[in-house]
Amino acid sequence: MAWASVADLIGSEGEVALVGVPMEAGSVTAGRCDLAPDAVRRTLRRISTYDVETGREIGTHVHDFGDLPVQGVAPADGFAQIRDAAARAVQGHGLTLLLGGNNAVTRPAAHALGIPLANVGLITLDAHFDMRETDVGPVNGNPVRCLLEDGLPGWNVCQIGLAPFANTAKMHADARGAGISVYTIADCRRLGIDEVLDEALARLAHKEALIVDFDIDVIDRAQCPGAPGARPGGMPVEMFFAAARRLAAEPRVRLVDLTEFDPSLDVADVTALTAARWVAEILAGFSAR
Numbered sequence: 412m413a414w415a416s417v418a419d420l421i422g423s424e425g426e427v428a429l430v431g432v433p434m435e436a437g438s439v440t441a442g443r444c445d446l447a448p449d450a451v452r453r454t455l456r457r458i459s460t461y462d463v464e465t466g467r468e469i470g471t472h473v474h475d476f477g478d479l480p481v482q483g484v485a486p487a488d489g490f491a492q493i494r495d496a497a498a499r500a501v502q503g504h505g506l507t508l509l510l511g512g513n514n515a516v517t518r519p520a521a522h523a524l525g526i527p528l529a530n531v532g533l534i535t536l537d538a539h540f541d542m543r544e545t546d547v548g549p550v551n552g553n554p555v556r557c558l559l560e561d562g563l564p565g566w567n568v569c570q571i572g573l574a575p576f577a578n579t580a581k582m583h584a585d586a587r588g589a590g591i592s593v594y595t596i597a598d599c600r601r602l603g604i605d606e607v608l609d610e611a612l613a614r615l616a617h618k619e620a621l622i623v624d625f626d627i628d629v630i631d632r633a634q635c636p637g638a639p640g641a642r643p644g645g646m647p648v649e650m651f652f653a654a655a656r657r658l659a660a661e662p663r664v665r666l667v668d669l670t671e672f673d674p675s676l677d678v679a680d681v682t683a684l685t686a687a688r689w690v691a692e693i694l695a696g697f698s699a700r
């Protein structure tokens with residue numbers, strides 16, 4: 412008997428929305444993150460809907476909006492298109508998954524909720540602050556600084572998984588100065604991801620809606636070769652999965668993105684299978700709402 416795969420849950424209607432955003436332009440190091448939505452959709456065929464650890468099937472169906480035509484489009488030029496497509500998805504669905512593409516997609520994602528940024532909470536799982544300067548315009552290395560400049564209060568931001576020797580003192584100082592809550596990868600190991608998420612969700616308890624940026628480069632590079640920014644010493648992949656499930660179960664989380672997966676760098680489908688399981692974890696979390 413053929414097994415049911417997560418790919419079977421994806422079609423033209425569902426409680427959850429999926430939008431592919433194959434944007435690559437604006438990456439600090441040019442690559443092929445534009446190939447990621449296709450690679451993830453293909454790999455979902457290899458992910459069963461059954462979770463042996465909980466004894467539950469994923470029952471959530473996914474409305475796939477397809478891919479936006481943003482290949483080769485610079486983040487500044489794709490901003491309104493991504494924001495508006497994500498907004499349409501958010502309106503009719505409890506949760507929207509944006510499949511990047513590079514990390515520049517997080518800025519339009521935050522604008523897609525249709526509420527003032529003052530009421531939006533942003534959680535990032537990312538090795539980086541994404542606080543590069545914005546004088547070059549929006550790129551994959553500065554969505555958080557762009558959003559601060561757009562009016563997102565730093566107090567609304569929790570950044571989880573920052574890696575040593577992968578950021579600058581100025582980015583760190585600016586994040587602290589803006590009031591951003593920062594958890595390094597060592598904090599995640601010391602406290603455990605559940606405690607870190609408890610603290611982050613408590614801090615954002617009064618925000619009307621939350622978005623989560625899952626930059627896959629937060630994961631240890633040995634477990635995530637298909638992410639140009641991943642480094643040795645990063646987040647263990649099981650922590651990443653646990654965070655995905657936990658955050659997707661939180662009803663105020665309205666949108667999650669998965670960014671920085673470059674299939675052209677992948678080895679033995681490690682990162683494709685990780686990204687596809689991330690989708691399963693998100694759906695399992697959502698099913699528990």
Ligand SMILES: [Mn+2]
Nearest residue numbers: 514537541626
């Ligand atoms: Mn990032």
